[in-house]
Amino acid sequence: MSDFVKSLMADVTAKNEAQPEFHQAVEEVAGSVQVVLDRHPEYRSNKILERIIEPERVLMFRVPWVNDQGEVQINRGFRIEMNSAIGPYKGGLRFHPSVNLGILKFLAFEQVFKNALTTLPMGGGKGGSDFDPKGKSDQEVMRFCQSFMTELQRHIGPNTDVPAGDIGVGGREIGFLFGQYKRLRNEFTGVLTGKGLNWGGSLIRPEATGYGAVYFAAEMLKTRSDSLQGKTCLVSGSGNVAQYATEKINELGGKVVTLSDSGGYIYDPEGIDAEKLAWVMDLKNVRRGRMSEYSGQFKSATYTEVDRSLDHNPLWAHKADCAFPSATQNEVNAVDAKNLLAGGVFVFSEGANMPTTQDGVDQFLDKGILYGPGKAANAGGVAVSGLEMSQNSLRMSWSREEVDGHLKRIMTDIHQNCVTTAERFGMKGNYVAGANIAGFLKVADAMTDQGVV
């Protein structure tokens, strides 16, 4: 850790007491852009990093509401308007009892770079409340949302700050929030994303992350004049990301041989084709059944139950070309990484959030395989949020194909951005460094251009 980062961290810790999550996030970013600061003193002298860690504005407000028993309840509302250098503040609202200033600052800070990386004009922000929607009636949730928006509406707008959903804020809450905003401001604008399809929402939302991860992998392969055609792929998980990644892989000529859930995984060497996938989608989305049923349905497959006494996940030990971890955090550890490499995997695109432990990532970078970190590879979800804003501004609703086309273009742009940035800083092929630096640079340059604001 350089002296600069050390003193910066000392400052951050002193100024932001009891916000350990935020400290860690700042330290990570500072570490990853060290090389930029070393090479380009203008970022240092403009105090870009010092400015970027200080939110442009922090709103903290009272949210009073009345529960079904007629008792007055008071929650605390937040909106962190972190950075608007490249576009209106954009980021989710979280309703959860754990919400506090430190957590939201940490999330808003990360959002700035995530959004910048998408190449879309979106700043960074985050907000929410310590309200717990669990066990509340619809009416209570509605009254809370209305009270929350009654204050928030004066700070947001389609060109100022466009919140989205997050934990505890789904389609229902977005609906209540939007309704109150529209009523108070007397205008129908794209002030929130995640809206209902019939009132301003976008298509391809469930598909976006899975599709995006596959597009990103295809782009990575392209750098070696290769494609997904004929590639054997390991996919973990069986939710939206895994299902749509599988769909897109099939579309692009690859063969998916694994899927999993919390009970275990299936290995189908003949591949999970469109027909089998349709069956899986019915199983998981409609019947909410277990993956173990797959091997009963399709004789070519074997099912392996989760064994917690193992130090690795045997799913990653199968021979393959590509892997798409699409289940959960930390599902790939150092042993798994070793197995993957031994099994011939040379494309690794993260559909899940932070699925690989640091010692796993280090091995991938070491061996120089095509490793697409989640930050870049699973930006599809954020991208479609941006596309919802675009459609709202245009007062248009694009077809599935149009949205998918834009998604593919965005993923290509992100990939390109990562590649050129990494190369520029002498780390060719390192998508992790590329993604970290590209996001930062985009924001830093815009801030520089716009003067000390």
Add this chain to the structure above:
Amino acid sequence: MPEGRAQRPRRSLEAVEVHGAGQLMPHHVHEILLVSSLYDSFTLSEDGKLSDLIMSEFLDMNLRHTPGVTQVSTGREALQLARANPRFNLIITSLQVGDMDSLELARRVKELRLNIPVILLAYDNRELTQFMAANDTSDLERAFLWQGNAKILLGIVKYVEDRLNLSHDTGEIGVPAIIVVEDNVRYYSAFLPMLFTELMNHARDLIPDGLNLAHKIRRIRARPKILLCSTYEEAVSFFDRYPDDILGVISDIEFPRNGKLSHTAGGDLARHVRSIREDVPVILQSSLTKNQELADEVGSSFLLKGSPLMLNQLRRTLQHDLGFGDFSFRMPDGREIGRAGNLRSLAQQIREAPDDSMVFHGEHNHFSRWLKVRTEFALAEQLRAVRISDFPSVGAMRDYLAGVIDVYRRERNQGVVVDFKRENYDASAQFYRIGGGSLGGKARGLAFINHLLAEFKAADRFPGVTITVPDTVVLGSDVFDTFLDRNNLRDFAISCDDQDEIMETFHRSPFPEDTLLDLATYLKAADYPLAVRSSSLLEDSQYQPFAGVYETYMLPNRGTDLNHRLEQLVSAIKRVYASTYSIHTKRYIKATPYRLEEEKMAVAIQRIIGDHHGSRFYPHFSGVARSHNYYPAEPCTTEDGVAAVALGLGETVVSGENCVRFSPRYPKHLMQFATTEDLLEHSQKTFWALELEEDHISISGVPALSEGGPETNIRLAKFGLEQAEKDGTLASVGSTWSAENDVVYDGTSRPGMRMVTFAPILKHQLFPLAEILDYLLEIGKKGTSSPVEIEFAVNMNTVDGGSREFGFLQIRPLALAPEVEEVDVDSIPRSDQVCQSTSVLGHGLVEGIRDLVVVDYHRFDRSKSLPAARRVGQLNSMLVKEDRPYILIGVGRWGSADPWLGIPVAWDEISGVRVIVEAGFKDFKVTPSQGTHFFQNLSSCNVGYFTVNPDAGDGYIDWDWLSSTPAVDETDSVRHLRFEEPLLVGMNGKKSAGFICKPKR
């Protein structure tokens, strides 16, 4: 009803019995102490042995309580015995008893405060008259004269009992009374037994109206009381106290008033009565014919004492004036135009009788009186308050009266267990029994609900919904005994360890012929699917929950072949019988204080609530509700109860599959459905129905049943929600998930994936489910004086638009662990406790835990919560394999999605846990996590859950002890402690408090 007068609230006879406290005739003569000289007793027992005599008199009268008689010959002995044995509660003494006279005996009894009435029974009228004239007899309860008829004893006993029970039965419940005024001992000693005998005979005549034995006994006990008075003042005071309940007055003409014999006392009394209650008949009696005029003058009937036709006269008087016997419809001139012997014919004739007759009876309150005599107090009271002037026309009164009687008749049939009679079975009642013996726990529960519903008039409380116990026939445990004994199966079944052999032998053994005929008769009228349920003596007993030990079978009961259906039914019954001796049961019983020989099995055969949907048969939804919830979440409290409901048959709920949980008091606050992901994960995806397709499962009787195996409920099949949507049953409980919008919409109007949320019912008032459950749990609690669990099924009957049916299937007192309530947490020294909390979910004592996994406060680092979670998972799988339940203690939230806030374990990583403790960490306070998965699993696995925040002064945890106790395994902050002696966990679900004690050293 028309505007009536204010009336005392009255309960029906059946209601009286439900409330225990209101039991009729609470006082009984148990043991008579007969004090008489040898000579006197010789006189008494001239006709045979005295106690035999009494016994035969009482038996003849169909009386349940036959008092015992103990004879002694001296006052001293009598006093000794009476003091030694409190069962003696009546002393009958002759005039002289050797060492003392009857007066002295009575005085001593009073002095000793024995509170036993002393009755003088004299053998010689002359002697008695002299004795009475010469002494102050106020210590004696009353004197009687023996005249050679043993019925006098019956008269004495009934006289004493009526006096003791008067204020309760008449005062509180409204049992009518007849005042008899007579100062002549000789006369009333003869008259009283005669009158009692008449009343008993009358009560016995009413029995065909009563439905079962309990009902019959109630009727007999509700016979009118007799109040014997000897003075004007006594008579007036009784009348003035119970003017509404006095059926009539039978009075002498000359008797004492103001301490002197008055020649006009009878007439004065008649006038007094008339001035207060014009409609109360007064019958005057005298040995002088000339007094007939006096009687006419005051508008009374007249009885001639000493007439050879006395008995007939009395009977006629009882019928005419007091309303005994059939109701006689008369014209105002006295001409009889019709008779009614029961309620049905009364209502019918009220509709047909001429106006003049109706006015005549109405004005004289004859209907009410007649009903009262027939012990129909509630109805009598209702009609008494009605006056002709309340109605615009005679026709209106007629309609009202007949209507009220009809409603009453229907209600009376509700809530009663009717003895099954092949000859006149008409399926009109809800609950029948075949064969004697016990109903067993489950059926008793059903009978009780039946009763409860009738008592609280719950059936019509919710408009558009009928709340019922589905039609039930119970085979009493005597049938079980007969079957075993005739076939010599008892010893075999107890000693045989081969379940299949028992089953087969039972199948081969013939079923009692008589019962078979009954069942055939029943099946002729029952053409719907049936549940054949075990109802053992031990089942559903509060502290020995046998629930679920025995079998339930479902029968399609379809097709025209009665023999075939009968064969299936009998086969199922035999299976239930055989299950009494299954290995499972034998093992289970071993763990209880019972012996298998004591177990008896009744069988409840019940209509299954539901509708045909193609080949499927099922109710719209079923569920279970409890009056107490030991895992309450805001805003619910423990007392608000909890319900679990599912589409289709209750199998889904009972077997712990996904269903909807809610508190009946807060039906819109669903813990489990906070996010769409929760909904997708935790909502019902399939439902159970009875598959009735003939070719689907073989129904060739016994073989089909055997194939099913004893643990299988034959013909149950699972279907997907798309089937429910086709059947039209999903609409009332369904919601729709839009994948595009990731929103769950209430109802099924939009395209998307269907799921079961009960939103149309819980949120949109399609059916008052929450209100009904809250109400039933409330009356269930009242009825059993304990927390209860109920099972139910609802048929919305949407196809033909008929009434919606709420079937009340079961009620069980919830087994509470009483011992915990007695543990005073503060009495345990803090140094002996690992942990103490006032925020605890769960209930009961947990003993025998010797393992403890702790994420140590002093060693834990918040950024290392992930490895800690994995380590806990490894320890868990090891402990599960070894079958060692453990206590888990950690900092922050267990199962937190955010690794900064706690230990991010998944449920299966802590699946073997018995008690969880989550504690506040250095810089933050934990709130009980109750994540959906956790919440669901905690309550279904009955895991204890403690939350402590010692830094906030909330609870206590001994981190230093946990830290310093040597661990058998230690990886970073996760430590596994194992103890020689067990830890003790106590939780009080009502107070949400609990403790964990360190192992004893």
